[in-house]
Amino acid sequence: MAIVARSSKFSRIMWPTVAWIVALIFFFPIFWMVFTSFKTDADAVKPEFLFSFKPTLENYFNMTENYDYWRFAANSVITSSFATILALVVGVPAAYAMAFNPSRHTKDILVWMLSTKMLPAAAVLYPMTFLTKNMLGIYDTHFLVIVVLCLINLPIVIWMLFTYFKEIPKEIIEAGKMDGVDTWGEIKDILIPLAWGGVASTALLCFIFCWNEAYWTVRLTTTEAATLSKLIEGNRAPEGLFFGRLSAVSTAAVGPIIVLGWFCQKQLVQGLTFGAVK
Amino acid sequence: MASVTIRELKKAYGTTQVMHGVDLDINDGEFVVFVGPSGCGKSTLLRMIAGLEEITDGTVAIGDSVVNDVAPSKRGVAMVFQTYALYPHMTVYKNMSFGLKQAKTPADEIDRRVKAAAEVLQITDYLSRSPRNLSGGQRQRVAIGRAIVRDPEVFLFDEPLSNLDAGLRVQTRLEIARLHERLGSTMIYVTHDQVEAMTLADKIVVLRDGRVEQVGSPIHLYEQPDNTFVAQFIGSPKMNFFEGSDIVGNASTDITGIRPEHLRETDAANAMVSGKLELIEQLGEYALVHLTTSSGAEFIAKMEHPPSVGKGDTLHFNASQQLIHKFDKQSGQRRT
Known part of the structure; x- marks a missing residue:
């Protein structure tokens, strides 16, 4: 003892x-x-x-006055929000169909979707830049960033939603059919209310991924649709390292998402462990 | 209220055929029970009537109209699921009114119907509760209530009692029987429990491997089973089968069937069948006596008083002629 x-x-x-x-x-x-x-x-x-210095807000004033922080921040909010909404608009029906009307190929489709995440992004950098800039003329637009952010996160969104929807007993959806709801009604009145925690944490995670995305947002934008990732990238000056300035920009870029994550952590953890604790 | 007519109904999943052309007539107001072992296709058949399972071939008609291509909610049927399938995010009241709301029923009419159904099922006090705060039996009543409010022509029950404990099962079984009497609607009920089938049904449909083995009233199936499968499926404990010289007067091409409750103890001179005592299950009201014949075949006798002999001793039995069933050994079909 x-x-x-x-x-x-x-x-x-x-x-x-x-x-x-x-x-x-x-x-x-x-x-x-x-x-x-x-x-x-x-x-x-x-x-x-590291600890002994005279604190100054100079970097932050500089950032908002000279670097147009609010425009980049607004772009981040716009593109991340709309990309998340678009991903849900596409992802919810897709996951619904695969969870409740699976075919012989459902598993293959799920794996195929995930396999698109295995392709190195750099491999399609040239075609993406060329196509969007020279052929479609949508380079550096909100539209392009929203579509790209949506598409790169869609596999994860569908996989997560699929997992949550799978948890819902099929009989409840069938009871809905017996009660005469149409497909949209099933999604709106039964599926989403039941999987609300899962849908919310999927949306939250998708938003965080969109906000943090840097590879494409840096390369497919210049000024118009540039997000906070681009602002950080832009402050990585070649002539020397302005660590103070860069740190202020970075802090202001990751700040909102950390605050959002902090407030939603209960929801996030609940959603991510939904299957395990039920 | 309506009749249900099923003709040449087939179901296949890919190349696997699970229903092999079922024909069935269910009369208006009848209580029909589909019974059979798991995987026999009874639930599939019910779900095809409900419209939850596509029909591969053949027709289902409710009343006078073929409903093969009619949506579940437009068929005039209501279903009670094994798992209740209540909407967990809605109150009992909303669960019951959801279907009527979808059908754009006026609010006062919905209210009247929900309250009337709640009254019948004694769940008025629970209307504002959510399903998670109800017991299994209460949930099942809400599920039945959800079916009643829609005033369907045909009620469909898919093993509604199998998630309830034994005591509640008997009580709910009675309530369903009363409900049928009160509403007079056509009811189709799926179960694997032959006791439920015997007690509830006007007509039992015994299924095996996607085929109908026999259709008839409970007592007809008990007294005149068409084949060895039905003979053993209906009745508990199941019918004893004797082959060869185990029993007196058995042709070599026959199987003789005698139910345990029809065996009477007698002396060696009058015995039709004899067996060594293996085990006695004392159930108070009666005893189930397990025996083996000289060839090693096991059989059971239901006796009012347990025999006063020891294990390994021989007991002798006979049975009255009209309670003896003869089946063809090869096909299993009843000899007329």
Whole structure:
């Protein structure tokens, strides 16, 4: 008994310590970035000033006044929101069909959808740029960014929704059929209310992925439809590193999504473990 | 109210045929039970009548009209599911009124019908509760209520009692029987439990492997089973079969069937069949006595008083002639 008691006391102290150390290691870059954003560019490159510096909001004023932060932020909000809505508009019926009217090919289709995520994005960079710029003339438009963000997240959205919809007993949908609801009614009155947690966490995750996406948003935009990713990219000046400025921009870019994630974490965790705890 | 007429009904999933041309006439107001072992196609048949399963070939007619291509909600049928299939996000009231709302029934009419059905099923107090706050039996009543409010021509029940515990099953069975008496609607009921079939049905349809084995009243199926399958499926414990010289007067091409409750203990001189005592199941009201014949075939006798002999002792039985069933050994069909 004594040994058990001692070892449990030891582990009671040790595991939280390990957890804190690991968490701090992971968090350190963010922590460093937030601190640096309140330093001048000159202070920022001196490591001994990690804690001892005179905080300044200069970088933030600079960012909003000279770099048009709000326009980039607005673009991020617009493209991420509409891409998420579009992904749900396409994804909900698709997942519904596969969950409740599966065919022999449903599994193949699901795997095929996921396989599109296995293609390296760089492989289609040239055709995408050429087609959108020279042939379709939609380069650097909200429309293009929304469509691209929607498409790259659609496989994940459909997979997640499919998993949630699968949890709903088929008889409930059939009871709806007996009660005379049409397909739209089944989705609107039965499916979405029942899978609400799942739909919400799918939407949230899709929004986060859209917001954070950098590969395409940086390459398919210049000014008009440029998002916060592009703003960060643009501040990576070739003539020298303006760490203070860059950190302020980065903090302001990831800030909203961290706040959103924080407020929705209960919903997110609930949604992601929906199947496990039910 | 309406009759249901099924002609040459077939169902195939890809190349696998699961229903092989079923013909069936269900009369107006009749209580028909589909019974059979799992996988016999009874639920598929019910779902084809409901419109939840596509018909590969043949016709289903409700009343005078063929409904093959009619949507489930337009067939005048209502279904009670095994798992109740209540809408978990709606109150009992909304569950019951949902179908009427879809049919654009006026609100006061909906209210009247829901309240009337709730009255009949004694669930008036639960109308504002959500299904998750109800017990299994209450949920099943709500599911039945949801069917009643639609005032269907035909009620369809898909194993409605199999999720309830034994006591509740008997009670709900009685309630369904009363409901049928009260409403007088045509009811089709699927179960694998022959006791439910015997107690509820005006007419039993015994299915096996997507084919109808026999149709008839419960007592007819009990007294005159068409074949060995029906003979063993209807009645509990199931009918004993004797072959060869195990029983007196059995032709070598025959199987002789005697139900356990029809075996009477007698002396060696008058015995038709004798067996060594293996086990006694004492059930209070009666005892089930398990025996084996000299050839090793097992059989059961239902006795009012357990025999006062020990394990391994021989017991002798006979039965009255009209309670003895003869089947062809090869085909399993009844000898007339």
